[in-house]
Every structure is written in C-alpha cells, then in structure tokens.
Amino acid sequence: MSNHTLPGSYHSELVDTRAFLALDEHAASLRALFLVVLVWGMWRAWRFTIYPSLHPNEPKELPYLIPFLGHGVAFFQDSNGLLARGRKHFAKANEPFALTAFGHTFYVITHAKQSAEVYKNTEALSFEEFVQKLMRVNGSDEATIKNVYSPLPSDKPGFPNPDGLSMGVLAQRMHIHQLFPGDNMAVLQEKARHWINRQVSFDAIARDCGRYATTDSKDASIQLPLYKWTSDYFVQLGQYVYFGDVLAQVDPTYPQSYMVFDELLWKMLYQYPAVLCRDMTNPRDRMMASLRAYFRLPPSERRDQAAWIINTMEDEMKAIGVDDENLAIIVFHLYFAINTNARKTSFWMLSYLLRNPSDLAAFRAETAPAFKGDELSDISYITDTAKCPRVDAIWHETLRLSGWAASVRLVTRDVVIGAKTLRRGNRVMVPHRLLHFDEGVFGADTASWRPDRWLESDAARKLPSSASWRPFGGGKTKCSGRFLAKFFVTAFVATMLRRFDMEMVGEPPMPQPDIGRPVLGIISVKQGGDYMVSIKKRRDGGEGEGVKS
Ligand code: HEM
Numbered sequence: 001m002s003n004h005t006l007p008g009s010y011h012s013e014l015v016d017t018r019a020f021l022a023l024d025e026h027a028a029s030l031r032a033l034f035l036v037v038l039v040w041g042m043w044r045a046w047r048f049t050i051y052p053s054l055h056p057n058e059p060k061e062l063p064y065l066i067p068f069l070g071h072g073v074a075f076f077q078d079s080n081g082l083l084a085r086g087r088k089h090f091a092k093a094n095e096p097f098a099l100t101a102f103g104h105t106f107y108v109i110t111h112a113k114q115s116a117e118v119y120k121n122t123e124a125l126s127f128e129e130f131v132q133k134l135m136r137v138n139g140s141d142e143a144t145i146k147n148v149y150s151p152l153p154s155d156k157p158g159f160p161n162p163d164g165l166s167m168g169v170l171a172q173r174m175h176i177h178q179l180f181p182g183d184n185m186a187v188l189q190e191k192a193r194h195w196i197n198r199q200v201s202f203d204a205i206a207r208d209c210g211r212y213a214t215t216d217s218k219d220a221s222i223q224l225p226l227y228k229w230t231s232d233y234f235v236q237l238g239q240y241v242y243f244g245d246v247l248a249q250v251d252p253t254y255p256q257s258y259m260v261f262d263e264l265l266w267k268m269l270y271q272y273p274a275v276l277c278r279d280m281t282n283p284r285d286r287m288m289a290s291l292r293a294y295f296r297l298p299p300s301e302r303r304d305q306a307a308w309i310i311n312t313m314e315d316e317m318k319a320i321g322v323d324d325e326n327l328a329i330i331v332f333h334l335y336f337a338i339n340t341n342a343r344k345t346s347f348w349m350l351s352y353l354l355r356n357p358s359d360l361a362a363f364r365a366e367t368a369p370a371f372k373g374d375e376l377s378d379i380s381y382i383t384d385t386a387k388c389p390r391v392d393a394i395w396h397e398t399l400r401l402s403g404w405a406a407s408v409r410l411v412t413r414d415v416v417i418g419a420k421t422l423r424r425g426n427r428v429m430v431p432h433r434l435l436h437f438d439e440g441v442f443g444a445d446t447a448s449w450r451p452d453r454w455l456e457s458d459a460a461r462k463l464p465s466s467a468s469w470r471p472f473g474g475g476k477t478k479c480s481g482r483f484l485a486k487f488f489v490t491a492f493v494a495t496m497l498r499r500f501d502m503e504m505v506g507e508p509p510m511p512q513p514d515i516g517r518p519v520l521g522i523i524s525v526k527q528g529g530d531y532m533v534s535i536k537k538r539r540d541g542g543e544g545e546g547v548k549s
Contacts, residue, residue, distance in 0.1 A: 043067060059107050059420045061098040062086045070100030076270075078515045080404065083108055083431045095418045096428070106408075107417075107428040112441070112467035114418035115430040118409060119475030121417070125409035125428060127477045128168060135329060137268060138284070144326040148317075158316055167320055171313070175480035178309040188307060189379040189487055191241045197375055199233065200495045202537050220536060223505055227347050227530040231259055234343035237488065242338060244305025246297070251290035257283035262340055263524060266517040287335075291328035309334070337481065341521035342488045348402040348522070349394065349493055351511060352449045354504055354533070359451060360497065362390045367494035374499050382490045383483070391490055393451035396464060400442070401449055403471035404513065404523035406431040432470040441468040471521070479521075498538070505532035 048063045062085075064070045074082040082099070087110045090097045096107045096114060109115050118125060132145050147167075154164040159177075161170055178184050198204065206215050206222055209232070213224045235255040239247055247254055264280035274281065294302065295314065303311050310331065317327050353360040366388045370381035385392045407430040411422045422428055437446040442463070443453050454460055463469060472479035479485070496502065511529035 040067075057416075057419075057421045058423065059096040059098045060090060060093065061100065061105075062089055064100065068103050070102065072101040075099075075101040076516065079406075079518065080431060080433050080515065083110075083434055084437075086110075087434055096420050096422070098426075105426045107411075107420075107422050107426060109417065109428060109430045110434050111418065112435055112438070115407075115435065115470065115474065116467045117417045118407070118428055118430055119473075119478075121415060122476055124411060124413050124415035126412050127407075127409055127475075129410040129412075130408060131168065131333070134333060137271065138329050138332065139288070140326050140329050144322060147320055148322065148330075152320070156319075158319060159312060167316060170316075172476060172480070174309055174312055174316075178307065179480045179484055181483050184308060185484060186379065188241050188484060192237060192484075192488055192491065193376050193379050195237050195240050196492055196495050199236070200492065200499065202499070202535075205535070221534045222536075223532050223534045225530045226350060226533045227511070227525050230347045230350065231343040232256075233492070234346055234488070235259060235339045237492070238338040238342065239335070242307045242310055242335070243294070244302075246302045246305050247290070247294055250294050250297070251286075254287060254290055257286050258335070258339060261287065262336070265336075265340070266519070269518045269520075284332075288328050288332055291331055291335075292324050295324050295327055295331075336520075337479075340519070342485050344522040344524060345398060345402065345485070346489045346492055347525065349398045349489060350496070350502070350533075352398060352401075353394070353493070353497075354502065355510060356449070359390070359394060363394060363493065364497040366390050367490070367498070370491075370494060371498050376491060376495050376498075379487070379491075382494055383487050388490075389455060390451065391494075392464075393454035395486055395490060396454050396469075397449055397451040399471040399522075400436045400469075402513070402522050403432050403436060404515075404519055405471075405473075405521045406433075407470070407473045430470065430474070432473075435468045435470055438468055441466060496535075500535040501538050503534050505534050508532075 044063075048061060052058070052060050062071065071082055074085075086097055086099055086108055094111060096109050099106050099108055109118055128149060132149065135145055135148075136142075149166045149168045151164050151166050152161055152170070154162055159170065159174055165173075178188070199208070202222070205224070206213065209222070209224060209229060212228055213222050215222050232255065235258050236248075239255060251257075261280055261283040264277070267277040267280045268284075272280075313331060313334070314327060317330060322330070353363060367382050369387070370376060370378040382388055382391060409428050411424050411426050411428055413424050415422050417428070436442065439446055443450075454463055472482045508531035511531065512526040513523040514526040514529075515523070517524060
C-alpha cells in the first residue's frame with residue numbers, strides 16, 4: 001500500500017464504515033419507529049376494539065390518537081364542541097359514552113332520561129367530592145374538610161338535622177330554607193328591590209360608574225360598557241343582599257376584586273400551578289382576608305344587616321369548631337354561587353333584547369304593572385309566569401343559549417346508568433348545553449334566540465319541567481338560588497327598561513361566548529366582546545305619567 005493509497009483506502013474504509021453505521025442507525029430508527037407504530041397499533045386495537053368487545057356493558061370510548069393526552073387539547077379549546085362530536089359519533093347507540101382527557105376518564109350523559117338517573121343516585125355518584133376539592137384548592141385544611149363532612153347527631157342544637165347529615169350536606173337544606181319562595185326569600189327580594197330602586201337611577205349610574213362611563217350633557221345620555229357595567233352592578237347587588245353595607249365598609253374594592261377573580265376562575269378549575277395563576281389567587285386572597293376581617297367585627301356591627309344564611313352558617317360552623325380562616329373559605333364559595341351567574345345572565349339577556357326590539361317592547365309592556373311610576377313596587381309580579389309569560393320565555397331562552405356548565409359527579413362505586421356500567425373512580429358528567437340543543441325537544445333552530453319556542457304550544461309551555469331543561473343542574477344539589485336569580489335578573493332588566501331608553505353605540509355584532517374557558521353556569525363573553533350602550537332617561541315613563549311601552 002502506497003502512502004497515497006493508504007489514507008485513500010483508509011478514507012474509503014472510513015466512508016464505508018460511516019455509511020454502514022449510518023445505514024445501521026437508519027435501520028435502528030426504522031426498527032424503533034416500527035416498534036412504536038406496532039405498540040401504538042396494539043394499544044389502539046386493545047383500547048377501542050378488543051376491550052370494548054370484551055366489556056360490552058361499559059360505555060364505548062370516543063377514539064383518540066395519543067395515549068394519556070386523549071382529547072385533552074380539544075377539551076381545553078372547546079369542550080362543548082368535543083362533547084357534541086362525541087354525541088354525534090355515538091348517535092345511534094343512545095347510551096352514555098366515555099371520553100379521556102389527560103388520563104382522566106369521564107362518562108358523558110347526553111340523554112335526558114339518563115341524566116335524571118344520575119341526579120337521583122346520590123349514593124354512588126358524589127357531588128361533595130367537587131366541593132371538597134374547591135375547599136382544598138382555596139386553602140381549607142384536611143381536618144376541617146373531614147370535620148365538615150362527618151355526620152352530626154340528629155338531635156344537635158341549631159338548624160334541624162333529622163337525618164343526621166354532615167354540616168357540608170346540611171348546608172344544602174339551609175340554602176333551600178333561605179332561598180325557596182316564602183318569607184325568607186321575600187326578605188332578600190325586598191332588599192334587592194330597595195337596592196335596585198336606589199341604584200338603577202341616572203344620577204347613581206353617572207356617579208358610581210365614573211371610572212368607565214362617559215356622560216354627554218348635550219343629549220343627557222351616559223355611555224357604558226355593558227358587560228363591565230352589568231357585572232359591577234350585579235355583584236354589588238348580591239353583596240348588599242347577603243351582607244348589607246358592612247362588607248363594602250370593610251373592603252370597598254371587594255366587588256372589583258371579585259370580578260377579576262371570577263373572569264380568571266377557569267385557572268382554578270384547571271388547577272393551574274401557583275406561579276401561573278397569581279392574577280387569580282391575589283384577588284382571591286384579598287377577598288378571603290376581607291371576609292376574615294368581616295367575621296372579626298363585633299356581631300352587633302354586622303349581624304342585623306346580614307342575610308339569615310350568613311349568620312346561621314357562622315353559628316353552625318363555629319359550633320362544630322370551624323375557625324375564622326375556614327369559615328371565610330366556606331362563605332367565599334357562597335359569595336361565588338350568588339354572584340357568578342346572575343351578572344352574566346343580565347348581560348346576555350340585555351344583549352338579546354337590544355337586538356330584538358319587539359321582544360324588548362313586550363318585556364317592557366308586560367312588566368309595567370309591577371311599577372308605581374318609576375318605582376319597582378311589586379316583588380312577585382315579574383316572576384309570576386301567568387302574569388308575565390313572555391318575560392318567562394325570555395328568561396328560559398336566554399339561559400338555554402348561555403348556560404354552558406355540566407353537572408359532574410364522582411363515581412364512588414360501580415353503578416349502572418343507561419344500561420351501562422360506570423366504573424368507580426371515574427367521573428360522570430351531564431353537559432347541560434347538549435340537552436338544551438336537543439332538536440327533538442327544543443325544535444330545529446336551536447342555535448337561534450327565539451323565546452316563542454317556550455310559548456307556541458301546550459308541549460312548549462311544558463318545556464321548563466322537562467328533564468332536558470337543566471341550566472340549574474338537578475337532584476339534591478340543584479341550584480337553590482334559581483328563584484331569586486330570576487327575580488334579580490328580570491327585576492333589574494325591567495327597571496332599566498322602565499327608566500331608560502337604551503341603545504347600542506354603533507352596530508356591534510352579537511358578542512361571542514368565551515368557549516375556551518370553563519364556567520360553573522353561564523358562559524363569559526370573549527375578550528374584546530364587550531360593547532358600549534347608551535342610556536337616556538325615558539320621556540314616557542315616570543311618576544304620574546301612566547304606563548307606556
Ligand atoms: C342565572 C343564575 C344562576 C345559574 C345559571 C345557577 C346555576 C347553578 C348550578 C349549575 C349549580 C350546581 C348544581 C349542581 O351541579 O347540581 C348551582 C348551585 C348553587 N347555586 Fe346557583 N345559579 C344561579 C344563580 C344563583 C343565585 C343568585 C344564588 C343565590 C342567591 C345561587 C345559589 C346557589 C347555591 C347555594 C348552589 C349550591 C347548591 C347546593 O349545593 O346545595 N345561584 N347554581
């Protein structure tokens with residue numbers, strides 16, 4: 001071998017070796033890829049073909065491509081779109097189906113009859129797990145959670161407990177005692193009536209909304225961002241009804257902190273890591289501190305103004321040893337239940353009415369007898385279905401289109417629903433929206449806002465008692481505030497329409513719902529979807545001028 005050939009042959013050997021190695025690597029990659037595809041194919045076949053055929057009694061699963069991730073991305077982006085796809089995929093089966101996202105399996109109930117089975121079965125399907133999780137996320141310690149959910153003697157003093165329930169479950173009965181139609185609810189309605197009469201006035205709005213409203217003295221109008229404004233007003237209303245003026249004196253910025261928190265609540269529901277959700281936890285922690293300060297005030301300075309439920313909750317929780325810190329967390333959840341949904345419902349209702357002038361006029365005309373001059377005087381008129389059937393239809397239609405929640409229960413032991421076995425440890429969900437968009441029940445044009453669908457036949461007038469109608473959930477935990485919510489929203493809208501002419505500024509499109517963020521009831525508006533409305537005192541309303549519409 002010459003000196004020349006040596007390096008050359010060495011080089012060519014090197015090339016050969018490299019080529020060989022490269023080929024080898026290539027073959028190894030191919031082998032690895034083949035193995036991955038093989039394992040993936042086996043997993044797919046097992047998960048979506050073999051396992052279901054071996055377990056025909058379990059709900060079939062909506063197929064997905066990537067193990068563990070499942071439908072996680074679609075679930076985050078548009079959970080209702082995903083659920084609707086699932087329902088379509090299994091349309092023929094008419095039975096619960098399963099859906100996996102981030103390693104968690106949910107059973108999805110899309111048929112009204114099966115949803116009734118879910119709501120009825122409180123033995124095997126637990127709602128408490130969800131409340132306990134919320135308590136934990138918001139800072140309750142395990143000892144308190146255990147204490148609050150341990151059965152109490154049936155002869156305990158205080159609020160009657162004939163069934164020996166835990167305080168956590170007994171609280172549902174306390175809510176009902178406060179919020180179902182009767183004397184106790186009337187106390188709250190009277191407070192709300194007083195507040196609405198005082199605050200929904202031109203001068204109060206011009207004064208209180210100075211930070212975002214503009215007034216035009218030329219045509220005596222105020223321009224307001226509708227979502228921001230209705231939210232602001234409703235949270236103040238809910239707070240006043242439950243705490244009087246006292247909580248506002250302890251913390252004048254409480255409603256503002258609440259609104260920031262409420263719009264970011266989805267981070268809590270998705271359990272974001274602490275560093276990524278300070279914008280949500282900071283206002284929450286401020287509110288917790290203010291509630292603790294509220295309960296530390298001498299009782300004589302606060303209890304007279306508080307709703308029965310707030311005082312009773314305090315007495316009952318303290319009687320079982322719950323401290324101020326944990327009491328604040330429990331009452332914080334109550335504040336949330338009162339305020340999160342009514343504010344958004346009033347926004348959506350006004351948004352639909354402003355785009356449907358004949359319905360707006362009908363709402364105004366129908367509610368006129370509840371007023372003396374400009375004062376809302378009758379607390380029962382507007383929510384009376386016989387006297388205000390169109391208002392009732394507008395209420396239902398607004399909830400049908402803006403209710404975006406799902407009832408979720410933990411399966412605590414294997415249970416059969418819709419002839420399928422749901423396995424312990426998974427969750428079952430009833431997505432309200434899928435029921436509300438059932439064309440077989442609500443008609444072909446379910447995407448349109450059409451209050452007539454609730455009025456046009458005997459069957460239509462029975463829709464509110466149908467099992468397909470679930471904006472408030474169902475069973476024992478069905479929203480106990482639903483009667484008061486209807487009063488809050490319809491009395492507020494009626495007073496607005498009684499006192500003001502209201503117009504949209506420009507021609508804003510119907511705002512879009514923020515479908516990517518989960519809610520516990522009514523959907524939020526997509527960022528940038530708020531729009532300006534202009535209000536002016538009505539010329540034809542007012543004291544002594546009779547009722548015109
Ligand atoms: C349009 C407005 C409202 C909507 C759509 C709504 C919806 C709901 C929903 C979906 C639930 C969960 C039910 C379940 O999963 O079983 C719930 C629970 C609850 N809501 Fe409402 N709600 C509204 C207004 C109110 C108001 C104004 C109050 C109080 C004044 C209130 C008080 C409650 C309470 C206390 C619970 C817990 C029930 C329990 O565990 O006993 N809600 N609500």
